Amino acid sequence: MNVFNRLLAIVFWLLVLAICIGVVGIASGLLTAHTVDRVHSYAPLHQALADFHTRRPQWAQVAKVAIGAAIGVIASLLLLLELTPARRERSFQLLEDQNGEVTIGYDTVRKVAEQAALDVAMVDSARCAVARRKESLQVRCRATIDRFANAEVVGGQIEEAIQRQVEQTVGRPVERVVVRVEPQKAGAPVRVR
Numbered sequence: 001m002n003v004f005n006r007l008l009a010i011v012f013w014l015l016v017l018a019i020c021i022g023v024v025g026i027a028s029g030l031l032t033a034h035t036v037d038r039v040h041s042y043a044p045l046h047q048a049l050a051d052f053h054t055r056r057p058q059w060a061q062v063a064k065v066a067i068g069a070a071i072g073v074i075a076s077l078l079l080l081l082e083l084t085p086a087r088r089e090r091s092f093q094l095l096e097d098q099n100g101e102v103t104i105g106y107d108t109v110r111k112v113a114e115q116a117a118l119d120v121a122m123v124d125s126a127r128c129a130v131a132r133r134k135e136s137l138q139v140r141c142r143a144t145i146d147r148f149a150n151a152e153v154v155g156g157q158i159e160e161a162i163q164r165q166v167e168q169t170v171g172r173p174v175e176r177v178v179v180r181v182e183p184q185k186a187g188a189p190v191r192v193r
Contacts, residue, residue, distance in 0.1 A: 006082060009078075009082050010079065010082050010083065013075050013076075013078050013079035013082060014079065016071065016072075016075040017072055017075040017076055017079060020068045020069070020071050020072030020075060021072060023052075023064065023065075023067075023068035024065055024068040024069055024072065026049055026052055026053050027052065027053065027061055027064035027065045027068060028061075028065050029053065032053070033049040033050045033053065036049055052064070089105045089106070089107055090105065090106045090107075091103040091104060091105045091106065092104050092105075092106060092109065092132060092137070092170070094170065094171060094172070104169075104170060106130050106132075109130045109137065109139075109166060109169070109170060110128050110129065110130050112165055112166055112169050113126075113128040113130065113139050113141060113162045113165070113166055114126045114127065114128045114141070115165075116158075116161040116162045116164070116165035116166070117141055117143050117158045117161060117162055117179075119161060120154065120157045120158050120161050121154075121157075122145050122146040122149035122154050123143050123144070123145055123146075123154065123158060124143075124144045124145060124146065124184050125143065125144045126141055126142070126143040126144075126158070127141070127142050127143075128140065128141040128142075128162070129141075130166075133175050133176075135172060135173075136172060136173045136174060136175035137166065137170065137172060137173075137174050137175065138174070138175055138176045138177075138178070139162055139163075139166060139174060139176070139177045139178070140177075140178045140180075141158065141162060141177065141178070141179050141180070142179075142180045142182070143155075143158055143179060143180070143181050143182070144181075144182050144183075144184050145181050145182070145183060145184065146183070146184060147183040147184045147185075147186065149183075151181045151183065154181060155179045155181045158179045158181070159177045159179045162174070162177050162179070163177050
């Protein structure tokens with residue numbers, strides 16, 4: 001999310017939070033219409049606030065306070081979530097020396113593995129996950145293959161392609177590649193190369 005969108009979200013949640021505080025204050029009687037009139041005198045607003053503060057029926061006032069408080073809590077949680085910094089991508093350190101360090105993100109390695117699987121003939125889709133094991137990597141991949149393809153042969157080709165491409169990209173050994181193949185369902189759209 002870019003900076004402009006984050007600022008809009010922050011302003012929006014602050015506005016929702018302010019409205020909820022006002023709703024709880026007016027419905028509970030802590031903030032009266034006359035107090036609001038001192039700040040901003042506007043007859044339709046005064047009438048709306050007076051109508052909103054009505055004490056009958058009693059359950060309606062409790063419901064207004066409860067709903068306003070619940071929405072306020074949700075707005076404050078979402079505001080807090082928006083104000084926290086974005087999570088940093090996990091990365092794998094490839095090299096570190098006196099000049100600096102070289103890292104690659106796990107998400108990038110995952111994309112490399114998925115592309116290597118998709119480059120194998122008869123593969124329609126692939127989803128991979130990468131994990132680190134000491135100084136090597138483990139790759140798990142779930143691939144959808146053509147329903148008329150030999151699953152054993154295509155699975156072996158996927159395994160070799162992923163291992164070769166990830167080792168070439170990262171420069172580290174891939175300890176294990178686990179491939180799970182699923183034939184494509186009948187009637188599913190076919191991937192055109």
